[in-house]
Amino acid sequence: DAGITQSPRYKITETGRQVTLMCHQTWSHSYMFWYRQDLGHGLRLIYYSAAADITDKGEVPDGYVVSRSKTENFPLTLESATRSQTSVYFCASSPRGVGYEQYFGPGTRLTVT
Amino acid sequence: EDQVTQSPEALRLQEGESSSLNCSYTVSGLRGLFWYRQDPGKGPEFLFTLYSAGEEKEKERLKATLTKKESFLHITAPKPEDSATYLCAVQAYSSNTGKLIFGQGTTLQVKP
Numbered sequence: 349d350a351g352i353t354q355s356p357r358y359k360i361t362e363t364g365r366q367v368t369l370m371c372h373q374t375w376s377h378s379y380m381f382w383y384r385q386d387l388g389h390g391l392r393l394i395y396y397s398a399a400a401d402i403t404d405k406g407e408v409p410d411g412y413v414v415s416r417s418k419t420e421n422f423p424l425t426l427e428s429a430t431r432s433q434t435s436v437y438f439c440a441s442s443p444r445g446v447g448y449e450q451y452f453g454p455g456t457r458l459t460v461t
Numbered sequence: 462e463d464q465v466t467q468s469p470e471a472l473r474l475q476e477g478e479s480s481s482l483n484c485s486y487t488v489s490g491l492r493g494l495f496w497y498r499q500d501p502g503k504g505p506e507f508l509f510t511l512y513s514a515g516e517e518k519e520k521e522r523l524k525a526t527l528t529k530k531e532s533f534l535h536i537t538a539p540k541p542e543d544s545a546t547y548l549c550a551v552q553a554y555s556s557n558t559g560k561l562i563f564g565q566g567t568t569l570q571v572k573p
Contacts, residue, residue, distance in 0.1 A: 379559050391505075391548070391563040398558070406560060438504050445559030447492050447512075447552065452504035 350374045354439050354453040361429050362461055369424045369456045371439030379445035380422040382406075382414065384435040385455075391438065397422055398445060429460045463488045463553050467564035474539055474571050482534040482547055482567045490554030494532050495561065496525050497548040505548055539571045 352373040361367045371380065382394040393406030395414040403414050411433060413425045426433055436457050440450040464487045474480055486494065493512050497505035509518040511527040518525045522543060524535040534547055546568045550561040 381559070381561075388565075390565045391550075391561075393560050396558055396560065404558065406558075440504075442559055446557060448559070449495055449507045449510050450559070450561060451507060452497075454504050455502075 352439060352441055352451060352453040354437075354456050356456060357454065358457050360459045360461060363430060364428050367426045367429055367458070369426075369437055369439075369458070371422045371424070371453060373420055373422075373439075373441045373453075375441060375443070375451075376419060377441035377443050377451075378419070379442040379450075380416065381440040381442070381450060382412075382422070382424045383438045383440065383452075384408065385438060386435050394424065394437075426458075429458075431460050434458060434460045463551065463555070463562050465549055465551055465562055465564035467547075467549050467567050469567060470565065471568045472570070474536075474569065476540055476571055476573050477538045479535070479537045479539070481536070482569070484532040484534070484549030484564055485530060486532070486549075486551045488551050488553045488562070492552040492554050492556070494527055495550045495552070496532070496534055497550065499546045499548055499566070508547075536569070539569075541571045541573050544569055544571045 355370045381396045383391045397403045397416045438455045439453040442450045466485045468483045496508040499505045509525040514529045526533045546566045548566045550563045
């Protein structure tokens with residue numbers, strides 16, 4: 349039972365490059381989320397998805413793009429990476445979203461130089 | 462504005478020394494309060510969900526309680542393996558998305 353996986357686990361990229369972080373879950377959960385975790389800010393929601401082809405912005409969406417063509421995958425793309433996007437990114441999923449717990453992946457540590 | 466504040470930021474305990482972590486929240490209607498444990502370099506691990514004041518949940522040495530303004534995570538006779546950062550999060554009725562609002566966390570160190 350793999351649960352929720354993220355790749356890559358570590359990534360170093362340069363300012364201005366496009367980078368995609370992958371998230372895959374094996375539970376067939378409807379809801380999926382992307383968070384970033386920074387010292388001093390805690391975990392903040394970037395984007396979420398209630399189902400395949402349904403996505404919406406969270407608290408800090410600027411500079412990010414998401415897609416969800418299949419229930420199990422929820423990639424996050426940084427269109428033109430900036431140093432302020434250096435962070436640890438967590439993907440999460442939930443069977444029913446509202447009122448229910450979310451299950452987190454292991455995270456991707458992204459450094460933008 | 463919906464907000465979650467956790468205290469203390471850091472806590473050091475001797476093995477067997479019981480204590481409590483606090484999570485104070487301000488939210489426009491609480492849909493649920495969630496406790497997570499996070500180990501260094503890993504994602505948050507779900508512990509408990511509390512929905513209404515007076516509710517309590519237990520798991521091994523951990524017990525979570527909820528009032529109308531705050532939640533406590535009580536740790537009874539902790540062991541070194543309980544060392545981690547404990548995160549509190551709330552979900553508001555104003556959100557129909559399942560969005561979680563997280564506190565900054567309490568980092569617990571239990572010394573043998």
